[in-house]
Amino acid sequence: MxxxxxxxxxxxxxxxxxxxxxxxxxxxxxxxxxxxxxxxxxxxxxxxxxxxxxxxxxxxxxxxxxxxxxxxxxxxxxxxxxxxxxxxxxxxxxxxxxxxxxxxxxxxxxxxxxxxxxxxxxxxxAVPVGEGAMAALLGLSLEDAQAVAKEAAQGDVCEAANDNAPGQVVISGSKTAIDRAIEIAKGKGCKRAMLLPVSAPFHCAxxxxxxxxxxxxxxxxxxxxxxxxxxxxxxxxxxxxxxxxxxxxxxxxxxxxxxxxxxxxxxxxxxxxxxxxxxxxxxxxxxxxxxxxxxxxxxxxxxxxxxxxxxx
Structure with missing residues (x-):
């Protein structure tokens, strides 16, 4: 071992x-x-x-x-x-x-x-409470999650923060962009997209x-x-x-x-x-x-x- x-x-x-x-x-x-x-x-x-x-x-x-x-x-x-x-x-x-x-x-x-x-x-x-968010995208590959984040950004910050396991990627960024990403992900075959109960948008710009x-x-x-x-x-x-x-x-x-x-x-x-x-x-x-x-x-x-x- x-x-x-x-x-x-x-x-x-x-x-x-x-x-x-x-x-x-x-x-x-x-x-x-x-x-x-x-x-x-x-x-x-x-x-x-x-x-x-x-x-x-x-x-x-x-x-x-x-x-x-x-x-x-x-x-x-x-x-x-x-x-x-x-x-x-x-x-x-x-x-x-x-x-x-x-x-x-x-x-x-x-x-x-x-x-x-x-x-x-x-x-x-680093970020005032309520202005940032994180969400878990379940069932998407890292590449698909990154594409969702890029589409959702629209001038805001939205990035893949944690690549935890196959089909488990966490995104992080501006609250408005994360909300958009959750809706976009649902249309891309994401099994579940949910906001995480965190107090700040970790591991992003x-x-x-x-x-x-x-x-x-x-x-x-x-x-x-x-x-x-x-x-x-x-x-x-x-x-x-x-x-x-x-x-x-x-x-x-x-x-x-x-x-x-x-x-x-x-x-x-x-x-x-x-x-x-x-x-x-x-x-x-x-x-x-x-x-x-x-x-x-x-x-x-x-x-x-x-x-x-x-x-x-």
Missing amino acids: TRAFVFPGQGSQAVGMGQALAEAFPLAREVFEEVDDALSQKLSALMFDGPLEELTLTQNAQPALMAVSMAVARVLDHAGIKVADTAIMVAGHSLGEYSALAAVGSLGLADTARLLRIRGEAMQK LMAPAAEVMAEALSKVTIRVPSVPLVANVRAARVTDPEEIRQLLVEQVTGSVRWREGVLHMAENGVTELVELGSGKVLAGLAKRIHKDLTARSIQGPADVEAFAKDV
Whole structure:
């Protein structure tokens, strides 16, 4: 079994996330305390007890999801399951790319938490609430979804933001253009086109102000060579050079998350199992849809850790 570790993105947050880990493993508690200290906020209390509305705010969800992923990674490491020995690549969906970089030693935990807080706030502020939107187009290929977005733009921004799996593409842009795209898609054989409950239009040109903020923030942190290569969202290929990683993290704010292509890249270069570390099972669920020969599992709680430890 040749593995890649993958890290979830926004939407996988849930009240209670990480709590069982914290109760079972002192190392997990230490991760949550370090993130709390870095942000000068009791984020762990929000993760464990809610309310969901506050946890779902972009500036909270992003560091919270990273914290759970890193708690899992630290617990596995302490059990002798080190990323560098167990995986040949890592990848993360959107904010999960930061979790992946923290797990392979490119970014420090405190720096990662602060960067994600800045990223979440900057992405939220980039577009006034109500002026942007995102929609899922189910049943269309990436090329068809891109054609729908181009037709719908009509001078506004409308772009493919996430290529998640065959027949699952998310578009992002101006609310008026996204509304047009939903109607156009219905006439192009789209099985289902629906607005997503998000607070901003992520991964499109409207996020340019946030990209500027992240370029400044990333210029101030140390990025080290990862212990295993990162499959970058915007390139769908492996990178290891710290300065290249820094630039790609800036490009990622406005660029499309090429998740389907990234997973194919992993499968075509020897990966046979994806192991999702952190909250939820979204990425594990997409694996088989992307490549029929891939197996996948998610590690969220103590029982998952124990089961994985027996298999490695």
